[in-house]
Amino acid sequence: MPLLLTVVTTTLLAGLAMPLGAVIARFEKFQSEWFEQEFRHMVTAFGGGALLSAVALVLVPEGIANLAPLFACAWLVVGGLCFMGLDIFLNKINTPASQLAAMLSDFIPESIALGAAFATGNNHAYLLAALIALQNLPEGFSAYLELNSSHVYKTSKIIIIFLLMALLGPVAAVIGFLWLAESPQIIAAVMLFASGGILYAIFQDVAPQVKLEKHWAPPMGAVFGFVLGMLGLMLTTQ
Structure with a gap:
């Protein structure tokens, strides 16, 4: 399979985890309301763990390898500030699509980085693709619930x-593959920008939704999500 086709197919499969998460949320019904709440919180925590593993194991290590420490820190902070600005803006216009916007705003820079990773022969490219899919699934799940609860959009829409x-x-991904592969510093900046935004999103949106009073299982979703990313890194570096 030509490498460009591999890039397109891999990124598309990772992106399709978003509508898959929505479909799961659409048909997810439990007889027990207690178990339904537990399950939803665990899915949210799993997404947070996957996001954290993408940052800690791929995006930040790859980003800091090609930038001076001061610039690396600056791009990470800028990413966090931009996501905070987006969060404030969405809150002011009172949109029901904050989870949707957050999902898209980290999917795009991660896809650019993924395309560049394939172009440079980085052996973490498939790991990054898997982590993107792992985070898109619970993000799609949560974003669907948020949009559906607003009654603004129909389920099919x-x-x-x-x-x-x-x-x-x-x-x-094609943009990253064709035009940015020869610019490792730009790719590093994109990775760190996405990392800052993801870290902001984890502690602003994901982590507060995980906790349930007198329930202790949901946070283990974050542990499982991170462990999957760690296992992928260990398997690809052996």
């Missing part, structure tokens, strides 16, 4: 929107 969003990943 939400899933169609998610499918269209998945197509943006290959576009971003």
Whole structure:
């Protein structure tokens, strides 16, 4: 398979985890309300763990390898500030799509980085693709619930929107593959920018939704999500 086709296919599959998460949320019904709450919080925590593993194991290590410490720190902080600004803006306009915007705003820079990783022969490219899929699944799940609860969009329309969003990943990956592979410092900046935004999102949106009073299982979702990323790194570096 030509490498460009591999980039497009891999990124598309990672993006399709978003509508898959929405479909799971659409049909997810439990007889026990207690178990339903537990399950939803664990899915959210799993997404947080996967996001954290993407930052700690791939994005930050790859980013700091090609930038001076001061610039690396600056890009990470800028990413966090930009995501904070987006969060404030979405809150002011009172949109029901904050989870949707957050999902898209980290999917695009990660896809650019993924395309560049394939172009440079980075052996972590498939790991990054897997981590993107792992985080998109629970993000799609949570974003669907948020949009559906607002009663602004019909169920079918939400899933169609998610499918269209998945197509943006290959576009971003091709840009990274064709035009940014020879610019490792730009790719490093993109990775660290995404890392700052993801870290902001974890502690602003994901972590506060995980805790349930007198329930201790949901936070283990974060542990499982991180362990999967760690296992992937260990398998690819042996």
